[in-house]
Amino acid sequence: QSVLTQPPSVSGAPGQRVTISCTGDRSNIGAGYDVNWYQQFPGTAPKLLIYGNNNRPSGVPARFSGSKSGASASLAISGLQTEDEADYYCQSYGSSGSVFGRGTKLTVL
Amino acid sequence: QLQLQESGPGLVKPSETLSLTCTVSGDSITSHSYYWGWVRQPPGKGLEWLGSIYFTGSTHYNPSLQSPVSMSVDTSKNQLSLRLSSVTAADTAVYYCARLGLDSSGYYHYVFDFWGQGTLVTVSS
Numbered sequence: 642q643s644v645l646t647q648p649p650s651v652s653g654a655p656g657q658r659v660t661i662s663c664t665g666d667r668s669n670i671g672a673g674y675d676v677n678w679y680q681q682f683p684g685t686a687p688k689l690l691i692y693g694n695n696n697r698p699s700g701v702p703a704r705f706s707g708s709k710s711g712a713s714a715s716l717a718i719s720g721l722q723t724e725d726e727a728d729y730y731c732q733s734y735g736s737s738g739s740v741f742g743r744g745t746k747l748t749v750l
Numbered sequence: 751q752l753q754l755q756e757s758g759p760g761l762v763k764p765s766e767t768l769s770l771t772c773t774v775s776g777d778s779i780t781s782h783s784y785y786w787g788w789v790r791q792p793p794g795k796g797l798e799w800l801g802s803i804y805f806t807g808s809t810h811y812n813p814s815l816q817s818p819v820s821m822s823v824d825t826s827k828n829q830l831s832l833r834l835s836s837v838t839a840a841d842t843a844v845y846y847c848a849r850l851g852l853d854s855s856g857y858y859h860y861v862f863d864f865w866g867q868g869t870l871v872t873v874s875s
Contacts, residue, residue, distance in 0.1 A: 673861075674853065674858070674860075675855075687797065689861070689864075692861045693861070698863070732860070733860075734858055734863070736814055737814065738811075739787075739799035739801065739862075742796070
């Protein structure tokens with residue numbers, strides 16, 4: 642049961658900038674809870690990419706950035722690289738606990 | 751270096767109980783700063799939070815789960831455990847344990863900052 646809406650897929654050419662949207666409602670993102678983003682490569686565990694809406698854990702390149710406005714959030718990837726091809730999940734908190742988006746597959750053309 | 755390792759049967763029969771253990775090394779599960787939790791991912795699908803637990807035994811479960819869930823901690827072994835009862839084929843998934851850090855408010859633990867590698871559990875007769 643995903644209550645955060647993400648586009649199923651996005652794509653971009655190397656060097657371009659892409660954004661992935663994440664839409665919630667007043668019970669989760671819109672209630673003021675943070676949005677976190679995770680990157681997952683096939684056959685591996687998710688990895689924390691962005692936390693607290695716009696903070697990068699140590700080791701995450703600066704070309705990954707996050708933002709939040711109202712009940713929505715976005716992940717932006719600038720200077721797209723082939724190794725960025727992965728699945729991306731947004732996640733927040735709500736009245737029933739943690740909630741994830743269904744994920745967005747990023748294809749680097 | 752923090753490591754989380756899930757273990758348990760890879761095959762469970764329908765209507766039986768799925769039991770998994772997560773062994774934590776490189777950090778103590780009695781740390782006051784973190785919760786610990788479980789997330790699953792059916793093949794080819796997205797992530798689903800199952801629940802979270804504090805070292806005191808305080809738990810938060812996903813109310814939308816079809817199968818009853820329970821979690822526990824064994825502080826002497828630095829382990830957490832997951833039990834899912836009366837499983838069906840819909841419970842077939844990769845199960846991950848993870849550490850949960852605080853959000854920016856400092857009140858809620860829902861930042862999954864470290865993950866285990868995951869273990870595939872198939873429900874089939």
